[in-house]
Amino acid sequence: xxxxxxxxxxxxxxxxxxxxxxxxxxxxxxxxxxxxxxxxxxxxxxxxxxxxxxxxxxxxxxxxxxxxxxxxxxxxxxxxxxxxxxxxxxxxxxxxxxxxxxxxxxxxxxxxxxx
Amino acid sequence: xxxxxxxxxxxxxxxxxxxxxxxxxxxxxxxxxxxxxxxxxxxxxxxxxxxxxxxxxxxxxxxxxxxxxxxxxxxxxxxxxxxxxxxxxxxxxxxxxxxxxxxxxxxxx
Numbered sequence: 383x384x385x386x387x388x389x390x391x392x393x394x395x396x397x398x399x400x401x402x403x404x405x406x407x408x409x410x411x412x413x414x415x416x417x418x419x420x421x422x423x424x425x426x427x428x429x430x431x432x433x434x435x436x437x438x439x440x441x442x443x444x445x446x447x448x449x450x451x452x453x454x455x456x457x458x459x460x461x462x463x464x465x466x467x468x469x470x471x472x473x474x475x476x477x478x479x480x481x482x483x484x485x486x487x488x489x490x491x492x493x494x495x496x497x
Numbered sequence: 498x499x500x501x502x503x504x505x506x507x508x509x510x511x512x513x514x515x516x517x518x519x520x521x522x523x524x525x526x527x528x529x530x531x532x533x534x535x536x537x538x539x540x541x542x543x544x545x546x547x548x549x550x551x552x553x554x555x556x557x558x559x560x561x562x563x564x565x566x567x568x569x570x571x572x573x574x575x576x577x578x579x580x581x582x583x584x585x586x587x588x589x590x591x592x593x594x595x596x597x598x599x600x601x602x603x604x605x606x
Contacts, residue, residue: 415592424583424599427595481592482526482587482590488532488542491539
């Protein structure tokens with residue numbers, strides 16, 4: 383069964399450094415998402431992406447964050463200058479079509495630790 | 498936006514016991530998903546169940562959309578079932594899933 387993959391599984395970085403989290407969505411999916419989960423809290427939406435554009439973003443997704451689909455298979459989340467409070471699990475998801483009724487398939491996550 | 502409430506927040510089971518986890522949502526939805534977060538933090542897709550009942554091995558889920566709730570049943574629980582179970586649904590006019598706070602399940606031998 384096709385699945386969403388994410389790399390790395392764990393990333394440790396120093397405050398102020400740039401990080402790029404990578405995701406490979408399911409191959410025929412068109413909509414891509416990033417979510418975040420701070421330790422002990424619930425999963426929160428960051429951004430959705432379609433046709434090389436952001437379609438929806440949350441208040442969390444400020445100017446420090448950016449997303450990109452650099453080629454036909456990868457989908458990335460960049461944090462420009464990491465802060466301690468960016469430490470969290472980051473989940474990538476994809477769906478075949480847009481719209482609330484379509485299932486989103488989640489990857490296993492990348493644990494980001496900012497020191 | 499939509500409110501998603503899960504109960505109970507914590508559950509401890511003896512191995513082999515059955516359990517029912519509940520998810521209430523404040524608005525009508527056309528998508529409801531259940532996930533299992535294992536002790537390593539990985540999120541595992543369990544069910545996409547906007548309505549009706551589905552079964553996958555020892556797990557099954559039922560969503561009654563008209564009454565705005567969904568149930569996840571775990572039968573003959575095993576220690577590997579431990580972790581946090583989340584339900585999530587989209588708000589009206591939005592693609593983003595809103596997650597509940599989860600039910601933390603501990604299955605003891």
